[in-house]
Amino acid sequence: MPEQPARRAAPRLEPPRLDWPDRDPDRVVLIDEDGAAERRPAGELPKPELIEIARHGDGAGLLLWADNHFGLDWLLRRGTTVDLIYTDPPFNTGRRFEHYDDRLEVGLYLSLLETRLVQMRDLLSARGTLVIHLDDRVVHHVRLLLDELFGPENFRNSVVVKRITKNLQHQFQQVQALPVAHDLMLVYSRDPSRRYPKPLVPKPNGPAHPEGYWKDFWSTADRPTMRYELLGITPAKGQWKWRRSRAEQAVANYLEFTASGHDRLLDWWRRDETREFVRRRGEKVYHWVPPSDTRFADTLWDEFCAYSFRRDFPTEKSEPLLERVIRLYSEPGDTVLDPFAGSGTTGAMAARLGRRWVLIERGEQALTHIAPRPAEAGAGYRLCRAQGELGTLAAR
Numbered sequence: 505m506p507e508q509p510a511r512r513a514a515p516r517l518e519p520p521r522l523d524w525p526d527r528d529p530d531r532v533v534l535i536d537e538d539g540a541a542e543r544r545p546a547g548e549l550p551k552p553e554l555i556e557i558a559r560h561g562d563g564a565g566l567l568l569w570a571d572n573h574f575g576l577d578w579l580l581r582r583g584t585t586v587d588l589i590y591t592d593p594p595f596n597t598g599r600r601f602e603h604y605d606d607r608l609e610v611g612l613y614l615s616l617l618e619t620r621l622v623q624m625r626d627l628l629s630a631r632g633t634l635v636i637h638l639d640d641r642v643v644h645h646v647r648l649l650l651d652e653l654f655g656p657e658n659f660r661n662s663v664v665v666k667r668i669t670k671n672l673q674h675q676f677q678q679v680q681a682l683p684v685a686h687d688l689m690l691v692y693s694r695d696p697s698r699r700y701p702k703p704l705v706p707k708p709n710g711p712a713h714p715e716g717y718w719k720d721f722w723s724t725a726d727r728p729t730m731r732y733e734l735l736g737i738t739p740a741k742g743q744w745k746w747r748r749s750r751a752e753q754a755v756a757n758y759l760e761f762t763a764s765g766h767d768r769l770l771d772w773w774r775r776d777e778t779r780e781f782v783r784r785r786g787e788k789v790y791h792w793v794p795p796s797d798t799r800f801a802d803t804l805w806d807e808f809c810a811y812s813f814r815r816d817f818p819t820e821k822s823e824p825l826l827e828r829v830i831r832l833y834s835e836p837g838d839t840v841l842d843p844f845a846g847s848g849t850t851g852a853m854a855a856r857l858g859r860r861w862v863l864i865e866r867g868e869q870a871l872t873h874i875a876p877r878p879a880e881a882g883a884g885y886r887l888c889r890a891q892g893e894l895g896t897l898a899a900r
């Protein structure tokens with residue numbers, strides 16, 4: 505026999521690395537009051553203290569009115585850890601919004617983001633998760649950057665969320681590109697061993713079968729060990745869906761129901777929702793699927809818009825969006841951080857869902873938009889701002 509050539513191990517390729525002129529993670533990009541960018545060596549920056557300027561209720565939440573570099577640094581120096589970061593930085597749109605400027609050259613934008621992303625990573629607990637909300641303009645750059653900073657093995661998903669489209673192009677016979685109807689959220693874990701609870705989300709229109717329904721108990725998957733005799737039928741091919749003991753228990757459950765004199769299986773099931781039912785009709789066996797108002801979440805979130813227009817803040821994100829993010833990636837009692845807080849949707853929803861929260865915002869919207877929101881959710885909080893030389897950077 506001819507000799508098999510020795511198998512060579514596939515070379516381990518270094519993941520591609522994103523580079524841009526002036527990339528230097530040791531220098532921090534700061535934006536001054538006039539929107540001008542300044543790069544300062546991280547080691548030479550003073551460490552501003554944050555001073556409490558207001559306290560409401562139990563002070564469990566924390567709102568930092570500061571450039572997030574200083575806010576994140578302050579949290580790190582105090583040994584804080586957080587379990588979920590949802591963050592929605594400017595998207596590098598080249599626009600000047602009413603409450604903030606989003607007109608940095610792309611390299612500068614990435615430099616600003618890189619140092620903050622490193623700080624965010626270092627604040628995450630071992631079971632922590634980062635969800636960063638972006639759009640097509642920079643998401644490809646940021647994904648490469650996050651692969652480098654978190655490790656590609658920590659990438660979990662990119663999630664598509666719905667935005668409002670402006671159909672101004674209808675008037676033309678030719679278009680340059682399709683109108684953009686989505687944003688993207690990148691999800692990274694801090695540790696590859698992190699597992700999340702089953703991601704069940706509400707069905708927008710309630711259960712499709714309010715009474716439950718009977719479904720074929722036979723499947724085309726082909727395991728001979730699952731072709732046992734059940735209710736007088738032994739499949740010649742394919743298989744029963746469940747192992748024998750489970751199926752026989754479900755047959756017994758159905759017999760118990762028929763013997764009970766009740767006529768509505770749904771009511772019978774409600775007494776003990778762990779019970780399953782299997783029955784035969786004609787030459788087929790069926791199992792009963794109870795009504796469900798939840799479905800397994802996937803990466804297309806198009807049941808609601810990712811934006812809200814309630815607070816006179818142009819890039820306000822919607823409460824259903826934050827509710828889903830917070831429910832899927834954190835548990836009650838966890839701490840949720842948003843270092844680009846805007847109008848404060850993350851804090852408001854975190855408080856409403858029983859999570860602790862930390863928000864950082866450098867604009868005056870910290871006072872005008874964010875500060876009133878926790879009270880609406882019945883939550884107490886502390887409001888702090890950077891003091892000293894860098895205090896001016898914190899306030900516009």
Ligand SMILES: C[S@@+](CC[C@H](N)C(=O)[O-])C[C@H]1O[C@@H](n2cnc3c(N)ncnc32)[C@H](O)[C@@H]1O
Nearest residue numbers: 571572592604819820821844846847849866867
């Ligand atoms: C897209 S908005 C966030 C919107 C927010 N998710 C909401 O629901 O309202 C981005 C925010 O990040 C803030 N921001 C930008 N650079 C910052 C920095 N270096 N430190 C703190 N906040 C910053 C802007 O002032 C702006 O309010």
